[in-house]
Amino acid sequence: MVYPLPKNNRGRPHESAEAFCVMLYRAENGEERWVWNSRDGVTPFQITIPGVGRAVHTDWKRDRYEPNYVPEVGSLIFVDYDPESAKEAAEQLWERWKNEPNILQVYESKERFLLEKAWDILTGFWPHPPRTVTVTEEIRAKFIPKGLPN
Numbered sequence: 001m002v003y004p005l006p007k008n009n010r011g012r013p014h015e016s017a018e019a020f021c022v023m024l025y026r027a028e029n030g031e032e033r034w035v036w037n038s039r040d041g042v043t044p045f046q047i048t049i050p051g052v053g054r055a056v057h058t059d060w061k062r063d064r065y066e067p068n069y070v071p072e073v074g075s076l077i078f079v080d081y082d083p084e085s086a087k088e089a090a091e092q093l094w095e096r097w098k099n100e101p102n103i104l105q106v107y108e109s110k111e112r113f114l115l116e117k118a119w120d121i122l123t124g125f126w127p128h129p130p131r132t133v134t135v136t137e138e139i140r141a142k143f144i145p146k147g148l149p150n
């Protein structure tokens with residue numbers, strides 16, 4: 001038997017209110033980007049836009065629910081972290097923080113740091129930890145319904 005999902009606070013059959021929404025993020029320099037949430041999971045209030053910097057989710061009333069959205073190449077979307085991408089993110093954090101004076105006193109070793117940070121990433125927004133990715137042709141193709149041209 002299939003049970004329908006309970007409706008969220010926007011009346012949609014998803015766990016997350018921002019599931020499959022296109023949302024506006026504004027950087028400190030005023031630059032704006034629309035980012036699509038390709039999943040049924042929460043999204044961070046703040047992200048980093050490559051080449052631009054920190055941006056915050058703004059004008060929430062302009063969010064658009066678009067479950068059949070096909071993102072453009074070069075745009076940003078939210079996807080779930082998986083263990084491999086969490087490990088890569090933890091490695092990037094290590095590169096940034098490895099010269100901090102007390103880092104090895106706190107974590108004992110690089111391996112311990114990587115393990116704990118990857119775990120933090122995977123469990124911080126459980127069960128759908130979000131990350132942004134820049135859409136490539138390969139990623140875009142995953143969202144085009146079968147039988148339609150790219």
